[in-house]
Amino acid sequence: MSNTFEAYLNKFNENDWLSAIETLAPEIHEVDRAATQIWFRFFPLGLFRYLQSAEDKEKAVQAFVIKGDYELKNQIDTSHHFLYGHRFWKTVKAAIEAESSVFENGDIDLAEETRQVAALAAEKLKVDTSLVLGITAVGFMTVVQAGLDNFKNATGEVEKPQGLMTKSPNQIVKVRAKDDSQGLFGFLKTIDKKFTVNYTTPKFEGKFGIIIEEEIASASAKDRSRDWKATDDRCWEGVVPVECRSAACGTCWVGVLGGEEKLSEVERLERARMEIFGYHQPEDAKPVLRLACQAKAYGNISIVIPPWNGTFGREVYGVEHVELEPATTSAKETRTIVKDAVKNQLM
Numbered sequence: 001m002s003n004t005f006e007a008y009l010n011k012f013n014e015n016d017w018l019s020a021i022e023t024l025a026p027e028i029h030e031v032d033r034a035a036t037q038i039w040f041r042f043f044p045l046g047l048f049r050y051l052q053s054a055e056d057k058e059k060a061v062q063a064f065v066i067k068g069d070y071e072l073k074n075q076i077d078t079s080h081h082f083l084y085g086h087r088f089w090k091t092v093k094a095a096i097e098a099e100s101s102v103f104e105n106g107d108i109d110l111a112e113e114t115r116q117v118a119a120l121a122a123e124k125l126k127v128d129t130s131l132v133l134g135i136t137a138v139g140f141m142t143v144v145q146a147g148l149d150n151f152k153n154a155t156g157e158v159e160k161p162q163g164l165m166t167k168s169p170n171q172i173v174k175v176r177a178k179d180d181s182q183g184l185f186g187f188l189k190t191i192d193k194k195f196t197v198n199y200t201t202p203k204f205e206g207k208f209g210i211i212i213e214e215e216i217a218s219a220s221a222k223d224r225s226r227d228w229k230a231t232d233d234r235c236w237e238g239v240v241p242v243e244c245r246s247a248a249c250g251t252c253w254v255g256v257l258g259g260e261e262k263l264s265e266v267e268r269l270e271r272a273r274m275e276i277f278g279y280h281q282p283e284d285a286k287p288v289l290r291l292a293c294q295a296k297a298y299g300n301i302s303i304v305i306p307p308w309n310g311t312f313g314r315e316v317y318g319v320e321h322v323e324l325e326p327a328t329t330s331a332k333e334t335r336t337i338v339k340d341a342v343k344n345q346l347m
Contacts (some may be wrong), residue, residue: 004105006148009140012110014045018280021137027115029130031053031084031169034288035304036134038255039080039279040141041289043072043262048145050316055289067234067241067251068308072145075202075307076154079142082200082257082304085135088125090156092132095121096139097152131169161204166196169246176258179299198302199239200257203231206239213264216292216303217242217252218262234309236281241309245293250277250311255304260286262299270294278313 011225012020014022021040025033047070054060072079080086099117108116115129118136122129143151164172180195193212197219199205210219220238234241234251243249265285266274273291274281281289292303313319 001106003100003103003148004106005100006143008106008108008113009144010333014280016110017045017141018230018336020022020114023111024114024133027130028134029084029128029169030173032131032134034255034260035083036137037282037288038257038304039083039134039138040116040256042069043079043141043145043323044278044280044316045141045144046316047278047310047312048072050312061310064310064312066308066310066312068232068306069202070308070310072142073147075148076142076146076151077156077158078202079307080135080138081159081202082255083135083138084165084172085138086158087161087165088127088132088135089139089158091133092118092121092139093151093154093156095124096136096143100148102145109331110140173258176300176302179262195297195300197297198300199305200303201232201239201305202307208239210297212298213296216240216254216290216295216297216301217245218293219297222293239305241305242293247291247294249275249309250274250279250291251309253277253279253306253309254292255306256288256290256295257302257304259299259301260284260288260290262288262297262301263290264294264296264298266290267294275317275319276313277309277311278316278319 018040021037025037028036040316051057051060069075077089080089085092095117099120114133114137119129120131121136125132164175167175176198182193191212195210195212196207197210197216198207208220208223210216217238217240220244222238223238226239228235228238231239233239236242239332240252240254243250244251250273254275263286266281268286270291271281274289279289281287
């Protein structure tokens with residue numbers, strides 16, 4: 001049985017949550033501003049509630065061709081690994097649990113409730129509230145999707161920060177904004193400029209090179225440093241999961257933690273496909289959620305790979321399917337294969 005706090009959080013729909021995050025964004029430290037927006041799109045409330053109410057959840061998951069771990073209840077302490085605030089999770093989690101036991105004001109604004117609990121955690125940690133505001137909002141949504149009892153039963157333990165995340169928040173922001181040097185006369189180059197894509201996955205971090213105007217997915221495929229299939233069975237080549245490279249499958253969606261302004265603008269194909277997939281890409285010309293097969297780089301960028309992918313926009317959000325041309329032969333074949341596979345599974 002849910003308590004007053006859990007019932008309060010459950011009364012908000014996905015638009016309410018995204019609106020609250022938009023309101024809080026200017027108050028979240030830049031190190032986690034994009035990361036928080038990305039996290040809420042990696043774990044969409046609309047999809048969770050649709051599957052929760054489905055007559056046959058297993059069939060619904062198959063129909064959406066969902067691959068990977070999409071459920072928050074399985075990753076309560078780890079889903080937010082790419083937030084700087086992740087290091088404060090144990091204290092933030094404890095603050096949320098404490099709030100759940102005394103909460104009474106069911107009429108409080110969602111953004112304001114987030115601020116108040118974040119301030120309590122920040123005081124305990126002796127850090128600025130801006131550093132825990134994003135992870136507090138994440139904690140609230142985790143309660144909604146995992147359930148308060150499961151939330152409380154999680155240990156709250158997190159791994160020690162490594163690599164870039166060991167630096168200060170401002171240093172991380174600065175590093176993410178810096179481009180690789182092109183040499184003494186690099187400013188004269190118009191082609192073959194080389195940059196770096198820094199990435200993080202639920203299991204590890206790394207980087208690969210990218211040439212100016214190259215799509216992220218294409219650059220990822222050139223990296224032979226690991227047996228990618230062994231790390232994630234969605235990864236046929238490179239760290240970015242990919243199947244079609246023509247915006248037909250949605251497998252290659254990524255969050256852009258830094259450098260989104262150095263990517264090409266979203267074109268009509270990507271915008272329409274993101275809606276069909278259900279990924280709730282922000283309306284910006286250069287948003288923090290992209291299809292790696294469509295986004296071209298013009299500088300260093302930092303991305304995070306989601307732990308799952310699927311196609312659910314039409315059923316969950318009522319998005320109308322629009323056939324956009326040109327679609328490559330491989331893309332058409334991919335759609336046919338996926339459609340036939342799902343049909344066979346549901347028979």
